[in-house]
Amino acid sequence: MADERKLAYVMAFNEAVKQQMEVDSSVFCAGEDIGAFGGVFGTFGGLQAKFGADRVVDTPISEQAIVGLGVGAAVTGLRPIVDLMFMDFICVALDQIVNQAAKLKYMFGGDAVLPLTITTAGGGGLSAAAQHSQSLEALLCHIPGLKVVMPSNPYDMKGLMTACIQENNPTVMIKHKRLLGMTGHVPEESYSIPLGKGNIVRPGKDVTIVAYARMSNEALIAAEELAKDGIDCEIIDPRTLQPLDTDLIISSVKKTNHAVVVHEAVRFGGLGGEIASQIQELAFDYLDAPVTRIGAPFSPVPFSPALEQHYIPDSKTIVQGIRDVMARV
Amino acid sequence: MDLPVHVQLDLHRRMVRIRLFEEAAGRLAESNRLPGFLHLYVGEEAVAAGVCGALNDDDHITSTHRGHGHLVAKGGDFNRMMAELMGKATGYCKGKGGSMHISDTSLGMLGANGIVGAGSPIAVGAAFANRYRGRGQVAVAFFGDGSTNIGAFHEAANMACALHLPIVFACENNEYGEFTPRDKTMAITDIVDRAAGYGMPGVIVDGMDVIAVHEAAVEAVERARSGGGPSLIEAKTYRFYNHHGVQNLGLKYRSDDEVAMWKQRDPIFTLEDRMIENKAATRDQFDAIWAELRAGIEAAIAFADESPYPTPDQITVGVYTSMSGAS
Ligand SMILES: Cc1ncc(C[n+]2csc(CCOP(=O)(O)OP(=O)(O)O)c2C)c(N)n1
Ligand SMILES: [Mg+2]
Numbered sequence: 039m040a041d042e043r044k045l046a047y048v049m050a051f052n053e054a055v056k057q058q059m060e061v062d063s064s065v066f067c068a069g070e071d072i073g074a075f076g077g078v079f080g081t082f083g084g085l086q087a088k089f090g091a092d093r094v095v096d097t098p099i100s101e102q103a104i105v106g107l108g109v110g111a112a113v114t115g116l117r118p119i120v121d122l123m124f125m126d127f128i129c130v131a132l133d134q135i136v137n138q139a140a141k142l143k144y145m146f147g148g149d150a151v152l153p154l155t156i157t158t159a160g161g162g163g164l165s166a167a168a169q170h171s172q173s174l175e176a177l178l179c180h181i182p183g184l185k186v187v188m189p190s191n192p193y194d195m196k197g198l199m200t201a202c203i204q205e206n207n208p209t210v211m212i213k214h215k216r217l218l219g220m221t222g223h224v225p226e227e228s229y230s231i232p233l234g235k236g237n238i239v240r241p242g243k244d245v246t247i248v249a250y251a252r253m254s255n256e257a258l259i260a261a262e263e264l265a266k267d268g269i270d271c272e273i274i275d276p277r278t279l280q281p282l283d284t285d286l287i288i289s290s291v292k293k294t295n296h297a298v299v300v301h302e303a304v305r306f307g308g309l310g311g312e313i314a315s316q317i318q319e320l321a322f323d324y325l326d327a328p329v330t331r332i333g334a335p336f337s338p339v340p341f342s343p344a345l346e347q348h349y350i351p352d353s354k355t356i357v358q359g360i361r362d363v364m365a366r367v
Numbered sequence: 368m369d370l371p372v373h374v375q376l377d378l379h380r381r382m383v384r385i386r387l388f389e390e391a392a393g394r395l396a397e398s399n400r401l402p403g404f405l406h407l408y409v410g411e412e413a414v415a416a417g418v419c420g421a422l423n424d425d426d427h428i429t430s431t432h433r434g435h436g437h438l439v440a441k442g443g444d445f446n447r448m449m450a451e452l453m454g455k456a457t458g459y460c461k462g463k464g465g466s467m468h469i470s471d472t473s474l475g476m477l478g479a480n481g482i483v484g485a486g487s488p489i490a491v492g493a494a495f496a497n498r499y500r501g502r503g504q505v506a507v508a509f510f511g512d513g514s515t516n517i518g519a520f521h522e523a524a525n526m527a528c529a530l531h532l533p534i535v536f537a538c539e540n541n542e543y544g545e546f547t548p549r550d551k552t553m554a555i556t557d558i559v560d561r562a563a564g565y566g567m568p569g570v571i572v573d574g575m576d577v578i579a580v581h582e583a584a585v586e587a588v589e590r591a592r593s594g595g596g597p598s599l600i601e602a603k604t605y606r607f608y609n610h611h612g613v614q615n616l617g618l619k620y621r622s623d624d625e626v627a628m629w630k631q632r633d634p635i636f637t638l639e640d641r642m643i644e645n646k647a648a649t650r651d652q653f654d655a656i657w658a659e660l661r662a663g664i665e666a667a668i669a670f671a672d673e674s675p676y677p678t679p680d681q682i683t684v685g686v687y688t689s690m691s692g693a694s
Contacts (some may be wrong), residue, residue, distance in 0.1 A: 075546040075618055079595035097542050098516035099483050130482065130517070165402035165454065167465045169481030337683045341465030342454030343402050344676035 045224035047217045050192040051157075054199035055119060057228045059089055062117060068095040068107055069104045069121025069157075075087050078123055079159060079218055090121035090307075098194050100125050105134035105156060112154040112208070113142060119203060125160035125212060126169050128178070139208040140183030154208040155199075160188075161214040161252060161302055162350050168338035171346075172301035178210050179280040179312070185209040185233055186280040190254035192222040194277055197231030204230060236283030238290070242272035245360055248287055248313055253300045253351060260356035261303060269364055279309055287313065288320045295326040297358055302350055304331030327366040332359045370578055374420070375638070376576045378655075381416035383657060385409075385436045387664045388445060391537045392435065392452055392466075393613040395668070401452050403465050410607035411539055414636035417580025418507055418537050418600070421497035421588045422458065427475040427493040427506040429486030432467050433606075434537075436480025441474045445667035455674035461660030462677040463685065475504075483544075484517035485537065486510060491523045492659070493592075494534035505513075505533045505591040513544025515558050528565040533591035536562075536599040539574065545610045546620040562599040574604030575632040604627035604678045664687050 043054065059065045067082060073096035076083030086094035097104050101122055108120035122128055128135060135156065162171035173228050178186045185207055187308045189195040195213070198239050202209040239254055240261055249257040254275040259269035270292050276283050291297045297317050299310035310331035317329050389407045396405045408415065411433075419428065419440035430437040438448065443459075452466050459469055470478035471624025477493060480486045490508035495503040510513045514520055521592045542549050555561075562569030568590075573577045580602050580662065587598040607630055609615045642648040 070544070071546050071552075073547075075620060078545065081615075096547050096551050099513045100516045100518070102518050122442050127482070129659070130484075130519075165465065166404060167481060170404070188550075312625055335683050337686045338463075340463045340677075341403060341460070341468070342462030342677055343461060344454060345679065345682050348679040349682055 041225040043191050043226055045196075045343050047192045047195050047213070048155070049219045050175040050224045051213060052083060053224070054196045054203065055082070056085060056088065058203040059085070059093065059198060064115065064117040064289050065119065066093045066095065066111075066116060067119045067121065068097050070099055070102060070104070070123055071095055071137050072096060072121055077121065077246045079213070079215070079265065081213070082121070082159070084122060089175050090153075100351060101131040102134055103184045103344055105131040105139065108154045109134055109139045109142070110151040110266070111154065113150050114311040117153045117203065119157060122156060122158040124170050125158045125174055128158060128174060134244065135184070135195040136181050142179045144183060151206055152208050153206045155205070155211055156208065157211045157213065157215045162339045162346060163216045163218055164340055165343050165346060167341040168258055171339035173301065175212060175279055176303060176307060176309045177257070179309055183208065184280060185278065186212070187233060187278050188212045188214070188215070190214075190251050191267070192220060192224045193235070194231060194294060196224050197229050198233070198289045200228060201230040201233050205233060209233070212251070214296035216252050231277065233278045234281040235278070236274050236276040236286040238286070239273040239275045240271060242270040242294065243292055245255050245271040245355070245363060246290040246294045247273045247286065247298050247300060247360070248276065249273060250279065251302065253302055256351065256353045257300055257356055259353035259361065263357050264360055269360065271360065281315075281338045282313070284320070289318065291321045292324045295324050296363055297325070297329045297366055298332060298356070298363055299329065300351060301358055303333055304336055305331055306336050308333045327363050330363050332356060338361050368412055370500070370581070373576070374581075375642060375647060378416050378420045378581055379635070380636055380644070380656060380660070381420060381440045381632060381658050382412040382577060382638070385412045385415060386635060387441045387660050388435060388439050388448065391449070391664045391668060393608065396583070397613055400452055401466075403467070405466050406433040406451070406611050407606070407608045407613065408433055410629065410634075411574065412436060413577035413580050414537065414539050414604055415509070415575050417577045418535070418584040421584035422507065423504070425475055426504050427477055427490065428498070429477045429490040429493070429506070429508050431478045431486060431509055431511055432479060432481055432483065433511070433513065435466065437479070438469055438471060438474070438476050441471070441476045443471055443474065443476065445663050446670040448665040449671040450674045453671045453674070454676065455671055456681070457670070457674040461594060461681065461685070466476040476503050484514040484519035485512065487514070487520050487523035490534055491527045491532060492531040494527065495530065497652040498533055503592060505535065507535045507537050508535050510541065511544065512538060512540040512542065512558055513552065514547050515561055516544075516552055524561070524565045524567070524599075527597040531596040533594070534597045535587040535591055536597065537584070538599065539604055540601055540603045541604050541606050543610070543621070546618070548620070550571055553634050559601040559603060567597045567599055568594050569599035569601065571601045571603065574602030575629075575634045575636055575637060577638055633682045
């Protein structure tokens with residue numbers, strides 16, 4: 039539709055937060071530079087002016103205490119959104135995320151509710167070097183008690199962020215820094231996309247590409263390229279990585295008999311390994327070739343654009359990976 | 368002002384080198400010739416220069432995201448620095464680190480750091496190793512006011528004091544962490560108040576006065592070197608440019624008056640005026656120093672421009688050290 043309202047990814051995030059803050063007084067936000075400044079990526083822009091400094095809180099540079107604030111406030115009845123500016127900084131707060139947020143409920147015999155959203159920004163492509171470019175989602179997905187979300191477009195961003203805020207468990211919402219300016223159709227009214235439900239971004243019959251966040255968009259470009267060669271790709275964007283929509287992936291693979299998993303994170307130990315083994319366990323008899331993983335080489339993210347451009351997978355890497363898989367048939 | 372003239376000139380030189388490097392980097396960034404983030408040290412030169420001027424070449428420092436000034440003050444090579452900022456193979460980190468990770472271990476400079484607060488515990492480790500080996504070297508942790516809100520700083524300060532290590536904590540209090548003023552993120556005005564809680568002496572110095580910084584640093588370094596344990600120096604200073612880059616983009620978080628007031632107190636021109644007034648140096652002398660150092664920076668830009676980019680096969684090189692010790 040020509041008159042569809044378009045919104046940038048970053049504003050889709052912002053709108054989800056704003057709408058939930060309007061309807062639920064227990065929602066508040068806290069993080070570095072998010073108040074008066076609106077967040078270094080503009081994600082929280084205008085929210086402090088609208089809701090006041092008690093609900094949109096500028097915190098000290100204290101990642102552990104920021105997540106701790108969220109854990110403590112969540113377990114005592116609020117619905118916090120706490121922001122860690124860059125995903126790399128989750129490492130500074132890992133105790134609160136891994137040992138506290140993820141586990142309190144279980145350790146208390148179920149007697150705790152933690153409606154906590156941790157928001158952060160991941161991914162490379164900005165020459166931000168090794169400590170500001172990582173994709174550490176596999177670390178988080180390994181922790182029972184957490185939910186992990188990585189939207190690939192503005193529409194999903196708003197729906198998934200709304201779901202995160204409404205969710206009664208700790209979730210980590212990972213924005214991709216390179217997608218902040220991406221625009222797309224986003225309905226004005228509030229809506230949510232259920233956590234754990236993937237999306238068929240592009241239907242196809244020859245090969246299943248499982249790709250999330252920015253790689254889902256790269257996969258689309260790759261699919262158009264491969265279509266010229268008569269390779270028809272089906273792209274699955276899981277949107278939520280924990281819980282993972284295994285059913286959707288498996289039913290696709292059963293149809294296409296080929297699978298490639300793509301992520302920006304380091305290939306070794308990345309989520310691609312988990313997804314590939316799920317496919318092997320649940321659809322082995324349907325596979326015509328081994329499941330392939332595409333990811334970053336085993337090194338920290340390099341600074342120089344001359345290196346980083348080869349480090350992060352892109353549509354060309356995906357095209358090559360898929361050609362290799364199809365060539366095995 | 369009883370510091371020998373040659374010491375004053377040495378401090379001046381360190382500051383001018385920083386200024387020229389940073390102004391050049393800023394210009395390059397504004398014309399999109401530098402990739403990535405750039406946190407400039409302009410305005411704060413007296414802190415790095417005053418402290419590093421009190422150190423030996425083999426003393427250690429840890430730095431911050433705003434790290435070029437520390438490396439320049441420690442004797443960093445313009446060519447390799449500029450090449451690193453451009454992501455070239457000839458850079459200090461072979462293009463792997465960039466501005467935020469610039470380092471020269473041969474100068475005891477253990478890295479700029481992208482993680483706020485992370486340098487201080489590393490300085491504690493260097494101080495420990497120095498004493499362990501009886502090397503007589505000291506370590507200095509440079510850190511911002513904002514970083515004292517992070518646990519790592521507190522753990523480092525406490526451990527350094529508990530172990531009575533040869534270390535100096537050098538705080539650059541520029542009153543802001545990114546775009547948020549200090550008074551929104553801590554209930555104290557002076558970072559130095561934190562020192563007492565760990566049992567170390569602390570002083571406040573005028574961070575725009577390189578002589579004052581230097582005198583405090585000499586005392587603290589001497590204390591550390593002679594077994595007197597840690598101390599903290601809080602230098603009240605100001606960054607003249609934006610948190611990153613040069614121009615203040617987007618929302619304004621500092622008033623023009625405030626910025627102008629601090630620029631009036633430019634640490635380099637203040638020292639020059641004082642030295643000229645005291646007949647310790649002449650304008651011509653300073654002009655010659657600027658010209659000489661400026662030529663060095665121009666040469667560095669040319670060197671960096673002409674240097675090759677690293678090749679993709681270098682991506683996975685240098686992740687581990689081999690058992691033979693080669694990297
Ligand atoms: C652990 C961590 N949290 C947040 C950031 C983002 N960040 C980079 S610099 C900075 C402000 C640091 O303030 P300060 O220590 O006062 O140093 P200044 O920039 O003023 O020199 C912040 C919040 C970071 N790099 N690391
Ligand atoms: Mg500061």
